[in-house]
Amino acid sequence: MRRTYLTAAGIALGVALLTDVLRVWLPSIITIFGQAASTPAELMGGFALLWFVGAFAVVPLLRPLGPRGVALVAGIALAACRLGLLATDGGQAQLYLASAGLLAGLIWLAATAVTGVEPVPGLVLGLALGTATHAAVGTFDLTWRGNAIAWTVTAVLCLAFVALLPAVTNHTTESTPGPAAWFVAGPVLLLWTMVAGSPALANTAVSYARGEETGIAGPGPGSALPAVLTAVSVGLLAAGALLLRPTAAVAVAGLVTMVAGTVAFTLSWGSGLILAIPATALGLGLVLCATGFRTDRGDPAAGGRRRGFAAVGGMTVFAVAAVLYYASYDIGYPNEWVPPAVAAVVAFVAGRPPYPRMDVGRSWSWTAVPLAVVATFGAGLLMPGSVPAGGRAPAPGVVRVVAYNIRMGFGLDGRLDLAGLTAAIAAQRPDVVLLSEVDRAWLLNGGHDTLALLAERLGMPYRFAPAADAVWGDAVLTRLPVVYTATVRLRAVGAPTGAQALGVVLDADGAEVAVVSTHLQPPPDGGPVSQAHEVATFARGFAAGRPLVVGGDLNTQPGDAAFAAFTDAGLLDGFAANRPLPTSPADAPNEQIDHLLVSPEISVTEVVAPRTEASDHLPVAATLTVS
Template sequence: MERGQWSVPRLALGTLLLVDVLRVWLPSIITIFGQAASTPAELMGAFALLWFLLPFAVVPLWGRLPYRAKQAVIGVAAVGLGGSRLALVFVHGGQSQLYVASAGLLCGLVWFATQAMDGCRPVPGAPIGLVVAGVQHLVLGTVDLTWTGTWWASAIVVVEVLLFLMCGVTRLAEAEVSTGWSLVGPTVLLTGMVLLSPAALLAEVSYAVGAMPSGIGGGGVAEPYSVWLWLSFAIPAVAFWRGATSRTVVVPWANISFGGLLVLSVALYMYVPTYGFGPIVRFTAICFGALSLGRCVALASHGEAHRPARAGAAMLGGMLGFAVAAVAYYSAYDLGYPNRWVPVVVAGCVAGRTIVAVAGEDHVHERGLGTILMTVALAVPVLLYLPGGAPATVEKPDARSLRLVAYNVRMGFGLDGTFDPEAAARAVRRERPDVVVLSEVDRAWLLNGGHDTIAILARKLGMRYWFAPAADPVWGDAVLTNLPVTARETERLSADGAPTGAQALGVVIRVGGREIAVVSTHIQPPGGRPPLVQVREISAFATRFGRDRPTVVAGDLNIEPGDPSMVAFADAGYGDALAAFRPVRTFPADRPTKEIDHVLVRGGLTASDPSVGTTTASDHAPLAVTLHW
């Protein structure tokens, strides 16, 4: 293979490793450096941006370095990226995890900058790496190799790192530099958040399943789907790959239209709701957005050549844009401002860069992609009805009680910053619950590594799930049970000054010859005053939804016994099921001092056998109780 041909596998493997490092580094910023929002958002943002600014130092030095020095920089950066990626399989939790991931990010950015300045084209290597990263994440059930804890995961990472080092440390080419490097960062953001995120796509599939006619009312609630629907990820993956790598001459205005389609697709995903026909629109937006992004990346990489320093600065500038956009989007949930415009603006920047690159020139596209998309899209409705979905329901006609667990899982991350859904599942499984109520469930946040936490936990527990969005379509609350569900509904709560959104999810289960309504919620208190607005809304919703059934309201309520909010619940008819067993402390998980996770009941329900778990798989301890009628 010639020197120039090595650039494709080299960039593909480098992209794969960098994405894997980011999936550990991003949540480490929040859970380890940020200590679950106890560190000021401004300080977290400054710390995060620092690692994207440091690599710029290599750009002005590159032209002054002799050949051997340049070779050494490339080699050290490649070994640093590969070594850090491998180390993260073994280094879990604490400051070690944070700084190993930070070193990997720094070395990865330096290595990519040297590739840009050495004349490598970003296409097709980087897009192929993003597709491989997405497919690998899908095959692993959206759990990274870092967190699987198996010998074969270590073996796979060793192979990936060795292959990367074989390709990544090569002789300098010093060829003419191509454009398009400025789009690498925005592409990583858009693919990681939406367009090549298996968790984001499968979340839309679960919303679509929940909206299908099934005799259960209530829109906007996600339900388990057939495992065959994992194949639907082939649509955006193939679309992005073919869009980025296919070549045939077409007229410029047709190329420019891909930029507009990209902006439209991202906007539809961000603003169309999850109920009604929303999931179908959003699923379609992901697919066409992936195709459009691939085309934009390909078109922008065929523009006028630039000097090495400009190419390196463009690459690092694009990744700095990735960091700024990620901070702008996710810090909104701490600071409280609208954020859905952020990915749309990033898509607009990609579109603008593409328009500049293609104006007045003929560029490339390949026929036949539309046929492929149509064929796979027509197969999706068929896949919906294939077997292999959630566990079967379990009837308990003679039961006189049920065991309930309420647990704030903090997106699956423990106090030490590790993603350990098995530990969380083990703590829940120990209680042998009939119903599990979960708070802070993340289904695709790039900030947390892009995991579908509810699907992972449901698989591990062998239970069915119902999920409702709160802050955005992929962050909210859930109920898991294998008891028959006869109704479900969600209602968004008023923000009332709190930065993070909230909702109330109602599920009616059938057990012991009667129906019981279970409401899962996570109150977001406004600063300096009790959350009475949300408390009244939850009470009203639970009463309307529960009707004359026994009703349970459970979750992380962020209020203490005796607070005015607890009095407001009592005035609405919801008593504290744990009142006779106080104190029942659940936060923080390692040394609980606060009673903020609650189970409230009405309609003749009584409680016994309360239990607080000892796991630190979240910042909250799981709370279990048996309810009788």
């Protein structure tokens, strides 16, 4: 193959741009089309799959239209949509421009597959490039930044991709890859962005490795551990895929490590993530190695159609598996099987014989692999870490508290609004912040470590506890010294999304105060009464006679049975003198579901629920004084 490094570079840039579009498109489905659970999950899934059906419809036309020309036009459209996303201000424009970019990317991928180019080197380098750039921006995507640097970097990547499009399609080959190599691109992209190549997950995994399930802070100021973990993952993927020869032993090793990694990801409650990431990366690299050398035989035209359908079919697996995994938190069914099932699909398609014994034939790979590792490590050093502890309460026993459901960081306009969240919280000059719906690595929301990003901007150390899975839950941010931390998982009792209670004992300048952050999840047929009783019992035992504060999105209103579970346990409504205090939805609040409840020795003053659309809830803030 002539000048294979240019072909690989062009495919790599296309994969990276398509990944960036997906990081915008996936949360847009939830926050703009679906308005975060106000639209049935089935309807959101149907809308998402519509764009993949459109790509399938185009595949039979690629040969008559000319696949090289279609790839060129679709590639330019992908780059234009990626660049155009920076100009949108959220809303419907963002949703449909991201959807158009996705469709263009799928058509580009299918048309490129029809031309017969070898996909594996470009796919691997594209995954590595996507991870490195995502780490370099601290997991806060360029689309959401929208500044001059974001425009410049995105424009350079898009122009480079467009310039290399002819090199990708006008290649010469000695053998044509089979459809299997193109089919696995979609499932591999899912497992990479969800598990093995997620800088946010690496950041969170280090948190768990340091603190296990209690007292979780972060990787520490200046810590290089997340960067090391991310770079190791990139190195294992690239070395396994590009530097080895395909054999049965490689395929079997890939199957075992990939399935083991995905199982560790889904079954661990955090502590297993640090092993799941490199294991999945190595497995993906090995199975790609076993796939990349399988050649196509038979009629060239029929082979081209097979490769085109395989490329779109693999990306459809990406979409279906992502919907199945994350929709479970709205509908309610076990989803632990989804990543291992995707791994099994990849292993089945990629790991079947024959395994031709042949040299890799890409001398530039021995330079590209270490460069990818070094670049990823350098980019990983830019990821946010934890904030040093410091600061004191304004007076002994006086604490300013904010409780806020941040909807994974997304405002009503569907954009990741770190600036709006930071402004809304910082304006209250809090000593303690209780956060609900905290996302630390969900691919559905773009793969951001929203907690670390927000804590860094507020200059407040954090404690995090998982609820739905290992990277979605609740948090407490505070400048006050932390004496003790504990968490407890709550029974689901029919509610799709999991829940927990995170307790933190703080030293308020000599007066210890127990704070419990939670987000109750009501079952489909009633209020969260059972969980309210569990939290009240846990909180009383955790406080052990100390002054107590329980707060968060409780999904219950004064007068409801769940609210009474707290008051019956001896807690007082901190906002009683300020009712009504509606907090949801943020643009027209009419429900009082965000609360602070306190023990009798705490007085509550300066209560506010400031208006902001940085989330679908309003924050609530109050000054607490221990008598």
